[in-house]
Amino acid sequence: MSASDVDQLYQAVIVDHDRAPRNHGPLATATHRATVDNPLCGDIVTLHLRIADGVIRDVSFEGRGCALSRAAASILTTMLQGRDRSAARALAADFDAFVQAPAADPAMPGLGELTAFIGVRRFRSRRACATLPVRALVEALDGTEASRDG
């Protein structure tokens, strides 16, 4: 690994989403939510979803964590609106497979800005940071409907 690996890890799109996260905050109308954490580092992400007729209509996230987990959560929220449950699950599975793939493997289609996380493949200990938000997504989709208490 080299310093350029670090630059590839912290690509501009990741730094931008870390500095100015999209859809950050509570979601009063949420129907589903889940909080997951990484006990090794203390990072925590809560994902809020409003699902109507099987389609994600609104999404936001809260929590604290490193640049990778924040940026992954922020980018994820920009890609979920309008997806049905199965499409959301497919995105979670694809991103997880993308991050775990060998470093030389090509990018996958359909991951949009999440493709910026290709650099994390070279950082075994940091992959869990990038995938924390999709773990929250899967748990939120698996869960029963959340109370509408914001």
Place this chain on the structure above:
Amino acid sequence: MPDAQAWRRDFPALEPPVHGRRLAYLDSASTALKPRAVIDAVVRVFTHEAGNVHRGVHALSEAATAAFDRARADVAAFVGAAADEVVFTRGTTEAINLVAQSWGRANIGAGDAVVATALEHHANLVPWQALCAERGATLRIAPIDDDGRVDLAALAALLDERVKLVAVCQLSNVVGTIAPIADIARLAHAAGAVLLVDGAQAIAHLPVDVGALGCDFYAFSGHKLYAPTGAGVLWGRRALLAAMPPWQTGGEMVAQVSYEAARYREPPYRFEAGTPDIAGVIGLGAAVAYLRSLDRAAVMRHEARLHGELRAALAAASGVRVLGDPEAAVVAFTVEGAHPHDVATIVDHEGVAIRAGHHCAEPLHRRLGVHVSARASLALYSDDADVAALAAALSHVRRVLR
């Protein structure tokens, strides 16, 4: 000036470049690197002393037993103790669990209390939580000030006749403060409590004489003292150990066994069921012998000076906030606008190894108003170039997280 450069040559792990850079290993509080003398001792065990200990009459067992017993004597001498007061464990965590499960179950009952300080590593906190929950006892937390020092008056106020044990770390693994063990021992004993000291960090950096400290139990790990992982020590006062029931049972710890019952051996063997980590213990003996071969006072002066340099470098770095008022070996810090994990990843690629996270002290971080931190820690092989590399790498963090 002591010759840190000569000491560095004793540590082969410092030689290979990391990410193409000279390694600045500033994570010795997690685990210290091993000198050649320790590595050679472990190789010698598996080459020439490969038998089991205290079991055989053949040559390899005799050789292993002799080396193992010598290690116990050397380790005991290193902390000013008698050999029969030194119990080998897997490390600090197991040593503290031994006290909690053996001494604790015999001496802590419903309505009793244990006091631990707000500084404690999970290893000196969770065993007491579990013991108190099991016995219907209460765990009281002695507060610290914002510098990370134990508030002795507040600690004294917590001590009453219900308190049976006080647990404190000698050198904090996060804020790097040194607890006044002798003062705490007097307070604990005046209240009728015993004092357990977590020496995991202190053992490598401070002179430790268990008699002078006045504590009743002292726990430490070999691997932070330049020895292999897997072997550590519980020192206990002979009378306390003699009155304690075994916590694990089986071979080695018994004097006589019938199908119905067993008679247990005297300490320390009563607490060492099963085949021990023979190479780990002999490696620990070799580490102690290595340290004895150095001018220990010069080592401590070197570490103290470098700790001052490390603090100064972090004070001069923009956006860096140091946690507490560290006195030795470690400095934990945060960097404004950068998560510690990102900081650690970025400086790693400049060849600088530091720790990021809560360092197994989650409640302490919360007390200090943060969730996680970065931590740089020193050992005898650390030098000014390591500190300079950290300072330069921290400035690199801003460029990456532009």
